[in-house]
Amino acid sequence: MDKLLFRDIDEPGxxxxxxxxxxxxxxxxxxxxxxRPDEVLDQLLASRLRGRGGxxxxxxxxxxxxxxxxxxxxxxxxxxxxxxxxxxxxxxxQKNPHQLIxxxxxxxxxxxxxxxFIYIRGEYAEQADILDAxxxxxxxxxxxxxxxxxxxxxxxxxxxxxxxxxxCGEETGLLDSLEGKRGNPRLKPPFPANQGLYQGPTxxxxxxxxxxxxxxxxxxxxxxAAIGVxxxxxxxxxxxxxxxxxxxxxxxxxxxxxxELIYDLAGGPPEDRGIKxxxxxxxxxxxxxxxxxxxxxxxxxxAKAGSMLGSGAIIVVDDAxxxxxxxxxxxxxxxxxxxxxxxxxxxxxxxxxxxxxxxxAGEATPMDLDIMASVQDQIIGHCLCVLxxxxxxxxxxxxxxxxxxxxxxxxxxxxRHGLSAAILSAxxxxxxxxx
Amino acid sequence: xxxxxxxxxxxxxxxxxDAADLEKAPAGVPDPAITEVPAELREAIEAAMALxxxxxxxxxxxxxxxxxxxxxxxxEAIEQVAAVMRVTPGELTAVATFYDMFETVPVGAHxxxxxxxxxxxxxxxxxxxxxxxxxxxxxxxxxxxxxxxLGACDIAPMASVDGVYLGPLELADAERIVxxxxxxxxxxxxxxxxxxxxxxxxxxxxxxxxxxx
Numbered sequence: 001m002d003k004l005l006f007r008d009i010d011e012p013g014x015x016x017x018x019x020x021x022x023x024x025x026x027x028x029x030x031x032x033x034x035x036r037p038d039e040v041l042d043q044l045l046a047s048r049l050r051g052r053g054g055x056x057x058x059x060x061x062x063x064x065x066x067x068x069x070x071x072x073x074x075x076x077x078x079x080x081x082x083x084x085x086x087x088x089x090x091x092x093x094q095k096n097p098h099q100l101i102x103x104x105x106x107x108x109x110x111x112x113x114x115x116x117f118i119y120i121r122g123e124y125a126e127q128a129d130i131l132d133a134x135x136x137x138x139x140x141x142x143x144x145x146x147x148x149x150x151x152x153x154x155x156x157x158x159x160x161x162x163x164x165x166x167x168c169g170e171e172t173g174l175l176d177s178l179e180g181k182r183g184n185p186r187l188k189p190p191f192p193a194n195q196g197l198y199q200g201p202t203x204x205x206x207x208x209x210x211x212x213x214x215x216x217x218x219x220x221x222x223x224x225a226a227i228g229v230x231x232x233x234x235x236x237x238x239x240x241x242x243x244x245x246x247x248x249x250x251x252x253x254x255x256x257x258x259x260e261l262i263y264d265l266a267g268g269p270p271e272d273r274g275i276k277x278x279x280x281x282x283x284x285x286x287x288x289x290x291x292x293x294x295x296x297x298x299x300x301x302x303a304k305a306g307s308m309l310g311s312g313a314i315i316v317v318d319d320a321x322x323x324x325x326x327x328x329x330x331x332x333x334x335x336x337x338x339x340x341x342x343x344x345x346x347x348x349x350x351x352x353x354x355x356x357x358x359x360x361a362g363e364a365t366p367m368d369l370d371i372m373a374s375v376q377d378q379i380i381g382h383c384l385c386v387l388x389x390x391x392x393x394x395x396x397x398x399x400x401x402x403x404x405x406x407x408x409x410x411x412x413x414x415x416r417h418g419l420s421a422a423i424l425s426a427x428x429x430x431x432x433x434x435x
Numbered sequence: 436x437x438x439x440x441x442x443x444x445x446x447x448x449x450x451x452x453d454a455a456d457l458e459k460a461p462a463g464v465p466d467p468a469i470t471e472v473p474a475e476l477r478e479a480i481e482a483a484m485a486l487x488x489x490x491x492x493x494x495x496x497x498x499x500x501x502x503x504x505x506x507x508x509x510x511e512a513i514e515q516v517a518a519v520m521r522v523t524p525g526e527l528t529a530v531a532t533f534y535d536m537f538e539t540v541p542v543g544a545h546x547x548x549x550x551x552x553x554x555x556x557x558x559x560x561x562x563x564x565x566x567x568x569x570x571x572x573x574x575x576x577x578x579x580x581x582x583x584x585l586g587a588c589d590i591a592p593m594a595s596v597d598g599v600y601l602g603p604l605e606l607a608d609a610e611r612i613v614x615x616x617x618x619x620x621x622x623x624x625x626x627x628x629x630x631x632x633x634x635x636x637x638x639x640x641x642x643x644x645x646x647x648x
Contacts, residue, residue, distance in 0.1 A: 001637065009633050072488070084552045084584035094629065115488070122499070122536045123548070123585050125598035126629060158486045163495050164535030166583065180494030182533040198488055241554040241588030248589045248634020265636070283553055283584075315554055315588070329553050333583055339533075 004215040004235050005208065006251045009095050015130050017137040020098040026143060028214035032106045033151040040110040044213070046221025048233040052088075053078055053169075053206030054282065054311045056299050060221075063111040065193035066201045074202040075108045075116040076178065077210055080162055080169040082121055084283035084333060085313035088237035088249050089207035093120070093127040096211070097134035101157065103213035105143060108155050111203050115156050119174050122163040131159050166337035170385045171204045172196075173339065184341045185385035208237055208312075229255035232298035236312050240266040243273065243318040252297070259293040262316055273318040277401070281310020283330055284390030286397035306397070323402045324409045327395055328356040334391035345388030348379040352395060362417035364410045373399050462524050470518035476504045480519040490520060494530045498537055507538040535582070542578040545616050547571070548595040551581040554588035558603070563592045566609035577613070590628055600628035 003009070013019040020026070032040045045060035066073060077100065081089040093100060100118075108116055120128050135157055138144045146154045165183045167173040172186035175197050196202025212234065216224045225233045232254035238261055241247040245267030252261060262268060262278065269275055277287040280297070286307040288295070295301050302309045317326055335349040355372045358364040376392035376399075383389070399406060479500040483493035497520060501512040508531040510524075517524045531537040549555075549564040564581045571577035585600070587593045593602025596612055601623055604612075608623055615622035 003635075003638060006633060006635055006638050009635075009638050081586050082584060085554055085588055086584075087586045087588055090586050091633065095633075121586070122495075122534070123582075123595060123598075126600065160492075161496065161499065162534070163499065163537055164582075165533060177495070178492060179489065180491040180530065182529055239588065241591060242557050246634055247554075247591065250635045251637070266634075313588075315557075317557065321557065326553065329556055333552055336583060 001235070001253055003251050005092065005099075005211055005237055006249075007215075009091070014096055015094070015098070015134060017098060017134070017141060020096070025098055025214075026102055026141075028217040029102050029105055029143065030149060032109055032217050033149055033153065037110050037112050040106065040217065043216060043221035044107075044110055047216045047224040048221075048231075049209065049212055049216065049224065050232065050299060051206055052208035052212070052236065052312065054083065054284070056309060059107075059205060059209050062193065062205070063107065063203055065191070066111050066113070066203055067194070068112065072115060072198070072200050073111070073113040074197045074200055075104060075111065075113040076174065076197060076202055076204045077104055077116070077118040077207060078169060078171065078174060078204055079118050079120040079124070079207045080174060081124075081207070081311075082166040082169045083311045083313060084330075085239060085241055085279060085315040086282050086311040087239045087241075088312065090124060090127055091249050092207055092211050092237070093124070094130055097127075097131045098138065099214060100131075100207055100211045101134060101138050101143070103210035104157065105148065105153070105155060106213045106217055107203065107205065107210055109151075109153050113203060114154050116158075117178060117197075118157070118159045119168070119178055120159060120161055121168070122161050125161075128159060128161050135159060165339075166333075167339045167385070167387060170387065173385065174204070175202065182339070184339050185387075187384055228253050229296065229298050229300075231300050232309075236297075236309075238297070239311075239313040240316070241313070242278075242316040243269045243275075243321075244316050245270060254298045255296050255301075257293075258295050258297045258314075261297055262293065262314060266314075266316075269316060269318045273320060275316055276319040276321060276323065277317050277326070277398070279313070279315040279394065281308045282313040283315065283333070283394065284386075285310045286393045287401065289401060322409060323398055323405050324356065324359055327398050328353070328360065330394060331356055331391055334387065338387055342383035342385075342388065344379045344382040348375050348388055349391055351375055352391065359406070359410050360413055362410075362413035362415075364413075366407050366410060368410075369399055369403065369406055464521055464523055465514050465518040467518045467521075470514060472515040472519055473504060476500055476515060477519050480516060484520065491522060491526075493520065494522075494527060495534070498527065498531055502537060506544060507541050509541070538578070543571075543574070543576045545577050545597055546595070547577060547579045547597075547612070548582035548585060549579065550583070550585040550587065550591070550593055550595075552584035554584070555591040555593060558591040559606075560592040562606060563594070563604055563609065566606045567594065567612070570609040570613040574613070574617075576617070587628060589634065590626075590631070593628075596622050601626045602628065 008023050049059045050056045144157050162168050168177045168183040170185050173183040177183035192202040192204055227234050235251050236254050238250050250265045275290045277289055279285050280302050299309045331352045335353050338345045338349050340346045376396040379388040379392040480497040483496035484490040497516045501516045502508050505512040513524045513527050549567050551560045567579050571579050587600050590602030612622040
């Protein structure tokens with residue numbers, strides 16, 4: 001398979017305009033500018049490219065939702081890659097920043113946008129410096145600014161560095177953060193396409209999604225749609241990490257078998273170890289087990305299996321790792337990152353951590369698992385954004401799929417701490433009878 | 436300037452765990468005529484404000500600049516940013532307390548973020564964090580923190596030292612990192628993320644996939 005996103009990725013100096021242009025860079029932009037914006041938009045629609053950030057909404061459709069007419073409209077690139085296990089955008093921005101910039105200019109032309117921003121997480125300082133340099137190069141070469149390459153398109157691009165908050169990867173949290181506030185998500189609707197940044201129509205796309213745009217223009221939307229499987233067109237960067245021998249980013253055609261990704265590409269778990277569970281799409285996706293390894297890696301198949309493709313980050317956990325440890329690590333992360341705006345998420349993440357700690361401290365009974373599962377049910381769908389759901393879904397799936405292990409962990413911890421069931425029940429104060 | 440009550444750590448910022456003092460009158464926009472702002476900081480903040488349709492969008496870049504100048508988001512730093520941006524210190528305090536990279540108490544100059552999220556912890560990140568803490572000891576020049584996923588699970592376990600991603604790290608690297616930083620050298624340069632080649636075996640370039648390895 002020819003690489004689309006990773007074409008020439010390790011070419012030394014690809015991050016400079018000179019090498020990028022020598023490799024055919026900005027040719028797609030020149031071609032796009034020869035057509036009308038709606039013709040370019042038609043190509044994006046025909047490609048059926050689904051958003052690569054996690055939600056998987058079709059990019060062309062999202063762009064078509066922006067109102068027409070002369071007004072300030074915004075394109076925001078979501079480069080706040082913070083989903084645990086995900087590191088694909090980092091490699092794209094670091095090694096091929098111009099591909100992203102070119103994709104943004106074409107997307108801006110198609111959606112008739114005149115101002116654009118890249119919101120990059122503050123921790124990616126090295127990648128931000130590389131992008132800053134690339135933006136200056138693109139401005140000097142006339143790819144950004146007024147009347148780009150003699151066309152009607154005018155576009156500004158500003159790189160905005162965040163300061164460390166997972167919630168700013170949520171699109172409306174990102175918009176608030178970009179407006180200089182705390183990154184609290186907003187109520188939807190109105191959706192950003194109608195009222196986004198500064199209350200103006202806003203198109204928000206992930207780095208990988210926008211980096212794919214030049215390839216779509218180059219090969220045509222229909223040809224792109226022919227790659228992959230139904231409802232999952234194109235190639236996808238998959239970040240594979242955890243207990244595998246060759247962790248890293250791999251560009252694969254959607255619909256490849258998950259086993260091939262984990263074993264053939266990433267080398268599988270270390271010798272003598274098996275796979276206990278794996279997250280198919282970042283830490284927010286419900287876990288799958290070794291029985292699910294033959295699933296085709298695409299949006300629909302993973303959704304049917306009760307999980308999701310998410311950001312395309314596979315985290316492999318081997319059979320020597322206690323599932324309770326994984327659950328506790330996750331729950332602590334979401335507790336830390338909850339913005340605190342909605343009660344079910346703020347309190348639910350906190351209580352989930354406390355209940356998991358009780359398990360480890362030998363103070364829990366199997367009934368706690370049911371209470372914990374019910375807490376998860378009360379988070380899902382009850383908040384402004386899906387941060388709470390992002391904890392609740394994997395935790396629920398772990399309790400459902402590994403309940404015997406949770407129960408054994410509870411028993412073992414109780415014995416370790418010398419708390420037998422009898423002592424526990426005796427220690428519970430009995431309410432005095434009313435006379 | 437009105438005297439503002441401080442917390443014991445010197446900040447007016449209570450943080451998440453302490454209640455706000457509701458008796459205290461809220462501070463208004465600082466008077467630009469009497470608030471002294473270092474010239475280079477003012478320049479950085481004004482340059483940031485010019486990039487956005489709304490000047491308030493510059494809050495995070497301005498606080499980054501102030502933190503770089505003052506070492507942390509001190510009350511003075513917040514006051515100066517507020518004066519230049521023409522917003523209240525409260526608005527900036529709300530922002531500074533929300534984001535992990537802003538320090539609301541004085542810290543060491545060298546930021547060492549050890550990722551302790553899931554993929555790194557599967558590779559012993561919690562031990563690495565302990566080793567980093569031990570290596571830095573009571574050296575006030577270091578700010579060793581455990582951090583949520585830094586987006587570099589391919590080099591787990593890893594750390595970001597003054598913004599430079601390093602990994603995969605071994606426990607023994609902790610001592611070396613501290614020594615290198617103290618000596619003003621780039622820490623464990625052979626483990627810098629930017630030197631790594633793409634893991635995908637299908638990637639072909641004119642100079643081969645391992646050209647940079």
